Amino acid sequence: MTYRTFLTALALAGLVAHPSLAGATADAGSSATANSGVSSVQWKSCPVYSDEVIRSLRVREEQIPAFRTLMKRLECGTVSVPLNYQDPSGRKIDIAVTRLAAADEAHRLGATAILPGGPGNSGYLDPILRVVLRNEEMAKLNERYDIIGFDPRGVGYSTKVDCPISPLGPQEPGALTEEAARKIYDAQLAANQKCGSSDPAFLGQLTTDNVAKDLDSVRTALGERTLNLLGFSWGTYLGMVYRSLFPEHTERAFLDSVAPPWTRIDEHAKDSAEAAERNFGRMAAWLARRDQTYGLGATARQVREEVSKLVRAYDKSPKAYTDLQRPIDGSAVADLARRNSTEWARAGKAMAELRKATGSTAPPTVKELLGAPMMGTPVPGAPETLNRTMNLAVACNEDSSRAGFDTAWRAYRKLVKRHPATGRSWGLPVMCPGWPLPVQQATLKRGSGSLVLAGHLYEFMSVYDWTLQTRRAIGGTVYTVADDVHVSTTRVPECAADVVRYFETGRIGRGCEGSAIPS
Structure with missing residues (x-):
């Protein structure tokens, strides 16, 4: 999951002149005193990437020349900030920052800061990847705004640590038994204890609150009186926290795929699982209207029963294909059932193939969707796009649930029973057992500044009701996207035009259609 996973130097050496830096001084009297001991930006040469690295960033072949041209415009540097803002004269760390x-x-x-997802995602190249190269409409944001990117502490080119632990081993295929679940839980607990104890002084400072203070330090170093915010997924929670800490430094904020105004991982899993099963109802109806193509049932109910039956069948008799790394069991079928609408056609075809599969090699669409490993081998020289240590530390530092095994096992069994088509895709809903560091939660405050909360009606990664909960907690205007695709707003030109218009004028409509359902 993107923003709670159960789940990138840096203009010529020396200070590069920029109009916003002329006569810049640090703002005094910040409400959270985040700017104590903040340095100016130490501008450096930007990284040089090979074509292979650029492709690994999901830049299309025809966009590579434009990417290289934009890299020549990009300014790259670092800002030194306190590791612990309660001890501003103590240990310092670097935050990697970019400006277009x-x-x-x-x-x-003015300046618009891009707030990346995760936690743990890189935002270093977001001015290029999420704005100018996204589409022609989104690129217009850079006409009148500086676009600011950064790697949060613990990620990418910023100061980071990595836990000296190996990933948890693979699960046995088939239905998850209590014995197997206990092994998973115990392994997670041991890994968390080892990780959290490896560098508690650093890991304990990996919080959304501190990332928000880092961002305000970047604002001061850039000489900006205020920042506009464009946040995605976990970045929406970061935007809420920044706006709560620094209302006087926050201009317009547009938050896409809104996080809830709380940080309990158990509730997150519960709400997301319910939303995924609801959205499968839409997928089932779509497949039923195309029964001649997919053969999964002529009504939504028949499709739901057929897919649930397929989940149970593959859990009872998992299938190992010679050309796939992962065996196909009920969790793999459930993974297909929770795909968003942009993948309904391929997911439906894959499930149809699994109903009749007999050979030793995987059917073509099954191989296409389930054949690639979750995390491929990084391309040499590529920037880090996700730091799993930072993801774990922020999530667990802020998770007050930290469920014990018995509670987690009961929640899992209930989840699978209630959600027969998609429930098996989630696994045991635990992330933070044994995390040895204290819970630290940010305090959100209602503000009067301009805020737009973009909620997607049918998605499960950021449940639409979380948008409404967030509005009740901190205010803002709800912008409804009528799709099920996580952070799709800036990808769809019609929606992106609304985003840019909002930053230029402060006005926003009621919503947009979002990603189109396939015909």
């Missing part, structure tokens, strides 16, 4: 200056400097409106 407004193309129309004469009509510049």
Whole structure:
């Protein structure tokens, strides 16, 4: 899962002149005193990437020349900040920051910071990847705004640590038994204890609150009086926290696929699982209207029963294909059933193939969707796109549930029973047992500044009801996206035009259609 996974140097050496830096001084009297001991930006040369690395960043072949041109415009540097803001004169760490200056400097409106997902995702190249190269509509944001990217502490080119532990071993295929679940739980507990004890002074400072303070330190170092915020997934929670800590430094904020205003992992899993099963109802109806193509049933109910039956059948008799690394069991079928609408056609075809599969090699669509490992081998020289240590530390530092085994096992059994088509895709809902560091939770505050909360009606990674909960907690205007695709708003040109218009004028409509359902 993108923002709670159960789940990237840096302009010429020396200070590069920029209009926003002229006469810049640190703002005094910050509500959270985050700027104590903040340095100016230490500008450096930006990284040089090979074509292979650029492709690994999901840049299309025809976009590579444009990417290279934008890299020549990009300014890269670091800002030194306190590891612990309660001890501003103590240990310092570096935050890697990038800036893509407004193309129309004469009509510049300010700076917009891109807040990445995760926690643990890199935002270093987001000015290029999430804005200018996304589509023509989104690129217009860079006409009158500087676009600011950064790697949060613990990620990418910023100061980080990695836990000296190996990933947890693979699960046995087939239905999850209590004995196997206990082994998973015990292994997670031991790994968490080892990780959390490896560098508690650093890991204990990996919190959303501190990342927000780092961002305000970046704002000061750049000489900006205020920042506009464009947040995605976990970045929406970061935006909420930043806005709560620094309302006087926050201009317009657009948050896409809104996180809940709380940080309990058990509740997160419960709500997401319910939303995934609901959305499968939409998928089932779509497949039923195309029964001649997929053969999974002529009504949504028949499709649901057929897929649930397929989950049970593959849990009872998992299938190992010679050309797949993972065996196909009920969890793999359930994974297909919870795909969003952009993948309904391929997922439906894969499930149809699994109903009749007999050979030793995987059917073509099954191999296409389930054949690649979750984490491929990094391309040499590629920037880090996700730091799993930071993901774990932030999640567990802020998770007050930290369920014991008996509670987690009961929750899992209930989840699978209630959600027969998609429930098996989730696994045991535990992430933080044994995490040795204390719970630290941010305090959200209602603000009067401009805030747009973009909620997607049918998605499960950021449940739509969380958008409504967040509005009740901190205010804002709800912008409804009528799709099930996580953080799709800026990818769809019609929606992206609304986003850019909002930052330029402060006005926003009620929503957009989002990603189209396949015909």
